[in-house]
Amino acid sequence: MAERIAIVGVGQTHHKSKRPDVTTAEMIAESVERCLEDAGLQMKDVDHLVGGSFEVADGYHCPDKWIIPELGAVGKAGLELQNVGTTGGVLAVASFNIAATGLFDTVLCYSWQKMDEAAGAFGRGGGGANEYWTGQFPMSPITNFARRTYAYMDRSGCTEEHIAMVRVKQDQCALKNPYAQLRLGLTVEQVMSDVLLAWPIRRLHMCPTTAGAAAFIVCPEERAKKVTDKPVWVEDWFTCHQGGALTMAEDPTSSTLRHACEVVYKRQNIKNPVKEIQAWEVYEPASPAELRWMEEVGICEDYTAWKLFEQDKVGIDKEVPFNPSGGVTATNPIGATPVVRLVEAALQVRGDAGEHQIPGKIERALATGYGGQGENVIMLLRKTL
Amino acid sequence: MTAEQKKEEQPEFIQFRYPREVPYEHALGYQSKFANALKQGRIIATKCPVCGRCTIPPRIVCPFHHVKQTEWVDQGQRGRLISAFKINFPMFNSRTGELQNWENPIIAVELEGGARMDGWCAETDPSKLKTGMLLEAVWRPEEERQGRADDILHWKPVEE
Numbered sequence: 056m057a058e059r060i061a062i063v064g065v066g067q068t069h070h071k072s073k074r075p076d077v078t079t080a081e082m083i084a085e086s087v088e089r090c091l092e093d094a095g096l097q098m099k100d101v102d103h104l105v106g107g108s109f110e111v112a113d114g115y116h117c118p119d120k121w122i123i124p125e126l127g128a129v130g131k132a133g134l135e136l137q138n139v140g141t142t143g144g145v146l147a148v149a150s151f152n153i154a155a156t157g158l159f160d161t162v163l164c165y166s167w168q169k170m171d172e173a174a175g176a177f178g179r180g181g182g183g184a185n186e187y188w189t190g191q192f193p194m195s196p197i198t199n200f201a202r203r204t205y206a207y208m209d210r211s212g213c214t215e216e217h218i219a220m221v222r223v224k225q226d227q228c229a230l231k232n233p234y235a236q237l238r239l240g241l242t243v244e245q246v247m248s249d250v251l252l253a254w255p256i257r258r259l260h261m262c263p264t265t266a267g268a269a270a271f272i273v274c275p276e277e278r279a280k281k282v283t284d285k286p287v288w289v290e291d292w293f294t295c296h297q298g299g300a301l302t303m304a305e306d307p308t309s310s311t312l313r314h315a316c317e318v319v320y321k322r323q324n325i326k327n328p329v330k331e332i333q334a335w336e337v338y339e340p341a342s343p344a345e346l347r348w349m350e351e352v353g354i355c356e357d358y359t360a361w362k363l364f365e366q367d368k369v370g371i372d373k374e375v376p377f378n379p380s381g382g383v384t385a386t387n388p389i390g391a392t393p394v395v396r397l398v399e400a401a402l403q404v405r406g407d408a409g410e411h412q413i414p415g416k417i418e419r420a421l422a423t424g425y426g427g428q429g430e431n432v433i434m435l436l437r438k439t440l
Numbered sequence: 441m442t443a444e445q446k447k448e449e450q451p452e453f454i455q456f457r458y459p460r461e462v463p464y465e466h467a468l469g470y471q472s473k474f475a476n477a478l479k480q481g482r483i484i485a486t487k488c489p490v491c492g493r494c495t496i497p498p499r500i501v502c503p504f505h506h507v508k509q510t511e512w513v514d515q516g517q518r519g520r521l522i523s524a525f526k527i528n529f530p531m532f533n534s535r536t537g538e539l540q541n542w543e544n545p546i547i548a549v550e551l552e553g554g555a556r557m558d559g560w561c562a563e564t565d566p567s568k569l570k571t572g573m574l575l576e577a578v579w580r581p582e583e584e585r586q587g588r589a590d591d592i593l594h595w596k597p598v599e600e
């Protein structure tokens with residue numbers, strides 16, 4: 056029988072475009088120290104570490120042999136994992152699994168990306184569902200979302216102006232989050248006249264390159280209750296990769312998010328997600344992705360999310376509190392990005408999000424990680440057991 | 441400590457440059473049959489005996505049914521446009537390893553045989569691309585083909 060588990064501490068760096076002042080390890084340590092402080096714990100209390108980044112874009116091979124000693128955690132159990140965009144998601148899920156065994160008391164998950172050190176790694180495209188085939192096309196997150204958005208607009212009636220409204224909403228949220236990287240004060244006109252990368256995707260629609268790190272500590276129930284009086288229970292979690300094979304081949308606008316949510320909602324008997332989940336931190340690598348993801352998580356019918364923006368219903372203190380932190384278009388340290396979503400969702404459940412706190416009681420929050428051609432990791436948090 | 445002293449103690453942060461190039465030689469294995477067909481100017485796909493889906497690139501088993509796909513189906517030379525996008529910035533060409541501008545939109549095509557594949561479109565004006573339009577494969581000269589996606593230079597719109 057698995058243990059019930061809770062997040063007892065979270066930490067993240069102030070995300071920036073460049074951090075020439077620190078090594079990767081120092082940057083990670085900033086988030087880890089904030090996390091330990093938040094939990095009221097010391098490194099000696101941690102008995103398992105799980106860490107990782109999108110390794111190709113770091114240029115460090117097997118970095119945990121270097122980082123764990125730099126964190127002052129040498130000799131402790133440790134795993135390193137990576138999965139490109141969903142890296143932080145698989146790190147979180149592995150940490151949950153380890154804590155749920157009850158074999159370890161205090162599991163520290165750390166994640167990072169220092170994109171200022173390997174800018175060239177992101178323009179190469181390649182990879183995808185099949186290295187031989189998709190690797191031959193000049194594909195990247197930009198082109199992935201150009202293709203998705205072209206098809207979405209074709210089917211839905213959504214226009215470039217609606218996508219710009221999504222970007223402005225994301226920016227308005229980021230302006231209230233001191234940890235967010237891009238806090239720009241944008242207008243719809245500014246977004247619509249920005250540099251075109253691949254129609255209809257403009258530079259401001261895409262997630263930025265970020266140097267940043269995020270960490271959390273998860274414990275089994277008994278330990279969690281001793282550590283904190285504000286445990287954030289991890290109610291359920293699920294990984295669903297293979298987006299290219301599972302969904303995109305049949306519908307270029309879709310991802311595995313719908314399937315992954317259906318699995319988790321069924322297990323937790325969630326019938327009306329928009330009522331039963333009060334906070335959302337859903338990984339949107341590009342502004343228009345937020346529209347399709349809102350549909351796939353069950354907030355509204357297919358191809359209608361853009362109408363919610365037209366009606367001004369999306370925002371921190373509005374009907375649909377989607378990505379109150381400003382989301383991924385404001386901050387994207389890739390390997391850490393899903394952990395940033397989880398950290399932000401946990402803060403919302405605790406009521407500790409500060410200026411971007413959603414008003415009212417947050418009983419449930421849903422965080423996700425996204426990667427590649429539609430891969431998703433679901434992390435569902437709860438205030439009460 | 442005065443502000444001036446503090447400034448003096450601040451080290452100059454150095455970034456250590458580490459250029460490296462790693463050429464990869466990946467085995468194509470069972471996909472070689474598909475790559476060899478491309479060299480001959482043919483497009484073939486594996487077919488699932490359970491659901492009948494044809495897949496490009498080929499797969500040994502159906503991703504949905506975990507049954508071996510022993511049947512290879514000729515997909516013809518024509519297909520219909522599913523999706524398209526055009527890149528407005530330089531990106532890598534995996535054949536040359538160089539950054540380049542991409543004049544031709546990248547498209548997904550549903551072939552006569554039912555499989556879907558990615559390619560480039562001969563029509564460079566994206567506003568002239570309509571979902572469902574009929575396209576035909578235009579091949580590189582045989583001696584230049586390498587079993588690669590760009591053995592098909594582009595897909596040309598066909599009048600109906």
Ligand SMILES: [Zn+2]
Nearest residue numbers: 488491502505
């Ligand atoms: Zn099948």
